[in-house]
Amino acid sequence: MIDTTTRIGDVWNVQATTGIESHGRVALLDADGQVLVQRDVDLEWVRHGGSEQCGGPSTAQVVVELP
Incomplete structure (x- = not known):
């Protein structure tokens, strides 16, 4: 479960609770959510x-x- 997300420049830090899997999915969205x-x-x-x-x-x- 994601608890906190912070951004410094182009780096995003995501804090999560224990039990996070070794596989995940990352998506980059534009300002409109696309x-x-x-x-x-x-x-x-x-x-x-x-x-x-x-x-x-x-x-x-x-x-x-x-890309």
């Missing part, structure tokens, strides 16, 4: 903090460029 590009993505989560046993904060990065 889909410019849409892709299925594989997410490689990297844990930074916490422990292997208990988990912890993790990040995954996806880069999407306009």
Whole structure:
């Protein structure tokens, strides 16, 4: 489940609750809500903090460029 989305320039950060899958879908929309590009993505989560046993904060990065 998506909790928060923030934008800094061309970078969007999306925070989500635990249980996020390793597959997702990313879509870029124009100002009118029309889909410019849409892709299925594989997410490689990297844990930074916490422990292997208990988990912890993790990040995954996806880069999407306009054609």
